Amino acid sequence: MDVRLANTWRLTLNEKNFIKSALLTEIRIDGRKPFEFRNIIISLGREDGSAEVQLGQTRIMSIVTAKFVQPYRDRPNEGTLSIYTEFSPMADPSFEAGRPGESAVELGRIVDRGLRESRAVDTESLCIVAGKLAWAIRIDIHILDNGGNLIDAANMAALAALMTFRRPECSLGGEDGQEVIVHPLEMRDPVPLIIHHLPIAITFGFFDESLMVIDPTHNEEAVMAGRMIATVNANGDICAIQKAGGEGVSQRVIMQCLQLATTKAADITKQIKSVVEAYNKESALQKINREPTCVGTNVKEGQDQTLDNKGITELVGKYMERLKLISGESYLSQNINDDFETKSLGRGTDSHGIKFNSTPLSWDPYSKGVDPEFLKASVASQGLSSANEEKEWRGEEKPSEAERPGTYEDVNPKSSAVDAPRIEMQMIGPKKLKDAVKPKNKRKKKASSVI
Amino acid sequence: MEIKQSSSPTSFIDSTVVPGDVVLDLSSMTNQTIKLGGGLRQDCDAISAMKAGTLRFSKPNKYWIESSQKRYVPCVEDTVLGIVVDSKADNFLIDIKGPALAFLPVLAFEGGTRRNIPKFEVGTLLYLRVVKANFGMNPELSCTDASGKAAEFGPLKDGYMFETSTGLSRKLLSSPTCPVLEALGKKLSFEIAVGLNGRVWVNAASPDTIVVAANAIMNSESLSTAQQIIMVEHLLKNIQ
Numbered sequence: 001m002d003v004r005l006a007n008t009w010r011l012t013l014n015e016k017n018f019i020k021s022a023l024l025t026e027i028r029i030d031g032r033k034p035f036e037f038r039n040i041i042i043s044l045g046r047e048d049g050s051a052e053v054q055l056g057q058t059r060i061m062s063i064v065t066a067k068f069v070q071p072y073r074d075r076p077n078e079g080t081l082s083i084y085t086e087f088s089p090m091a092d093p094s095f096e097a098g099r100p101g102e103s104a105v106e107l108g109r110i111v112d113r114g115l116r117e118s119r120a121v122d123t124e125s126l127c128i129v130a131g132k133l134a135w136a137i138r139i140d141i142h143i144l145d146n147g148g149n150l151i152d153a154a155n156m157a158a159l160a161a162l163m164t165f166r167r168p169e170c171s172l173g174g175e176d177g178q179e180v181i182v183h184p185l186e187m188r189d190p191v192p193l194i195i196h197h198l199p200i201a202i203t204f205g206f207f208d209e210s211l212m213v214i215d216p217t218h219n220e221e222a223v224m225a226g227r228m229i230a231t232v233n234a235n236g237d238i239c240a241i242q243k244a245g246g247e248g249v250s251q252r253v254i255m256q257c258l259q260l261a262t263t264k265a266a267d268i269t270k271q272i273k274s275v276v277e278a279y280n281k282e283s284a285l286q287k288i289n290r291e292p293t294c295v296g297t298n299v300k301e302g303q304d305q306t307l308d309n310k311g312i313t314e315l316v317g318k319y320m321e322r323l324k325l326i327s328g329e330s331y332l333s334q335n336i337n338d339d340f341e342t343k344s345l346g347r348g349t350d351s352h353g354i355k356f357n358s359t360p361l362s363w364d365p366y367s368k369g370v371d372p373e374f375l376k377a378s379v380a381s382q383g384l385s386s387a388n389e390e391k392e393w394r395g396e397e398k399p400s401e402a403e404r405p406g407t408y409e410d411v412n413p414k415s416s417a418v419d420a421p422r423i424e425m426q427m428i429g430p431k432k433l434k435d436a437v438k439p440k441n442k443r444k445k446k447a448s449s450v451i
Numbered sequence: 452m453e454i455k456q457s458s459s460p461t462s463f464i465d466s467t468v469v470p471g472d473v474v475l476d477l478s479s480m481t482n483q484t485i486k487l488g489g490g491l492r493q494d495c496d497a498i499s500a501m502k503a504g505t506l507r508f509s510k511p512n513k514y515w516i517e518s519s520q521k522r523y524v525p526c527v528e529d530t531v532l533g534i535v536v537d538s539k540a541d542n543f544l545i546d547i548k549g550p551a552l553a554f555l556p557v558l559a560f561e562g563g564t565r566r567n568i569p570k571f572e573v574g575t576l577l578y579l580r581v582v583k584a585n586f587g588m589n590p591e592l593s594c595t596d597a598s599g600k601a602a603e604f605g606p607l608k609d610g611y612m613f614e615t616s617t618g619l620s621r622k623l624l625s626s627p628t629c630p631v632l633e634a635l636g637k638k639l640s641f642e643i644a645v646g647l648n649g650r651v652w653v654n655a656a657s658p659d660t661i662v663v664a665a666n667a668i669m670n671s672e673s674l675s676t677a678q679q680i681i682m683v684e685h686l687l688k689n690i691q
Contacts (some may be wrong), residue, residue: 010534010536010546010574012574012575012576012612013572013574013575013576014607014608014609014610014611014612014652015611016574017609018609018610018611018658022658022659022661022662025659027659028662029613029662029665031662031663031666
């Protein structure tokens with residue numbers, strides 16, 4: 001007990017009285033005005049997703065990580081965002097190691113509420129397979145030194161870390177289209193989180209006799225009678241307000257606080273954004289610098305490298321192929337959907353078309369998704385052997401007349417034959433919105449066939 | 452041989468020592484009595500350092516190690532600023548930033564008897580002197596000087612107390628007056644009490660004088676003499 005008594009930090013009566021009496025003349029012990037923030041220094045770590053914020057004496061580090069989890073039952077297509085706080089006894093002797101204390105829980109909850117309730121982070125974009133797999137974002141907040149106003153600093157650190165965080169890109173692949181491919185960072189640039197706005201927490205400390213300060217220090221926190229934390233963003237939206245017990249606050253004062261908070265939030269947002277921008281620029285530069293050297297070593301050491309290197313280059317090769325295919329495929333499907341006529345024209349004249357046709361179906365799982373439309377297109381082209389249609393078509397597109405049948409067989413020789421019944425189903429089945437706005441020629445076609 | 456031995460202790464004085472350094476050899480100075488201060492210990496004939504810092508020597512026979520740290524290690528005859536934590540029947544419990552709470556006997560005041568025991572509220576700031584600092588025991592304090600007079604010891608009223616490192620508080624007490632205090636003293640009038648345990652109390656007529664003085668002192672820790680003077684001038688210009 002004696003040791004604990006000796007280790008607790010305590011305030012003298014002199015300090016308590018001085019803080020209060022000086023505030024009456026609008027002076028604070030560190031020379032600030034009542035509505036002035038301390039100097040904020042935001043430094044970003046060498047790795048993505050880590051930030052350190054210094055707010056006067058206060059120092060807070062925050063690290064963002066991500067992993068795969070199964071999404072919650074009630075929100076099958078959303079990733080998760082969770083916040084963990086660590087109050088080390090090194091920061092303040094009154095923090096106990098182990099179980100998080102009351103203030104640690106409160107801090108975590110306030111930061112969490114600001115981010116979650118205002119939907120600042122787009123959790124839906126974190127979903128990979130609905131109901132099965134999603135990213136879980138974890139924010140770890142470490143208090144390195146307690147100089148007061150931990151909440152604001154922690155909130156800033158969390159935001160800065162979130163803004164620089166990059167997660168590896170994922171896509172679905174494999175034979176059944178359910179296999180998740182996590183692309184290594186070297187292959188595809190990792191993607192940043194989607195952050196709609198920055199909710200900034202601003203702490204107000206209230207002393208008796210209706211004195212108010214912004215960004216209280218450690219000493220002021222020990223003296224003040226109550227506090228309120230307003231989480232607002234630069235647009236002036238109020239994301240959260242926390243007012244625990246203590247001094248009562250009148251409505252007028254709250255409105256004043258919110259106004260002040262909005263202006264401060266704008267300043268802080270600007271600062272965070274400028275720091276993050278500088279960081280992004282630098283990392284982009286580094287990437288540019290790194291790439292040539294990488295290629296150089298590959299070329300130089302290509303022969304005397306071991307299997308590993310070969311494996312990598314093979315991988316890269318495959319990967320590049322895959323990329324090409326994807327782009328080709330998407331190009332193809334897009335063409336079919338949007339602009340049937342021009343495509344067929346192009347096909348007829350261009351040898352590229354054939355190259356695209358042969359590969360995607362046999363390879364890509366996505367083509368299954370594309371199939372119906374794809375088939376519709378092919379059906380339309382074959383016209384279900386309607387002479388009327390053929391005539392129409394011929395009238396419209398003269399140049400590709402001769403080649404057309406051939407090209408369409410190329411598009412999907414197998415599927416058109418096998419899936420014939422399905423195609424009909426599709427045609428009979430309920431029309432989609434897309435069908436309603438099909439190109440003119442198609443509409444004409446139908447009209448003519450009815451006639 | 453003899454020259455070498457006598458020169459070895461002087462070579463360590465005012466230089467940096469680390470724990471384990473043997474700084475003095477008693478076998479070569481048998482006819483002397485020496486006094487050891489903080490950070491030194493005796494193993495038979497060898498005096499070795501227990502902490503990193505600068506070895507200091509004051510004539511005629513005092514040796515100690517100076518270092519700058521946040522935690523204070525009590526040492527006899529240091530003047531410190533303490534905060535009253537609790538009061539018991541025989542002792543006040545005082546926080547002096549040390550590893551353990553210090554005891555202030557209720558009778559350790561000028562003319563202290565059982566009848567006139569002072570009453571201190573928890574959180575009162577006191578200017579005190581360390582009387583005993585032994586291993587394994589709580590240090591003992593006193594509110595009188597060695598001759599039993601009150602001197603300047605006792606409770607400090609009003610003003611503002613802030614914490615610094617022990618190194619800075621030692622600098623503030625050094626004998627050619629510390630440049631910050633000198634520069635501040637030319638323009639402002641204020642009272643100051645410095646404890647060797649890294650606590651400084653400042654009092655003045657107006658709160659802004661206290662704030663300026665306190666911040667100037669806190670900022671001066673890592674600055675050179677010229678920088679300190681410039682900093683103080685800059686601060687004073689801002690206030691006027």
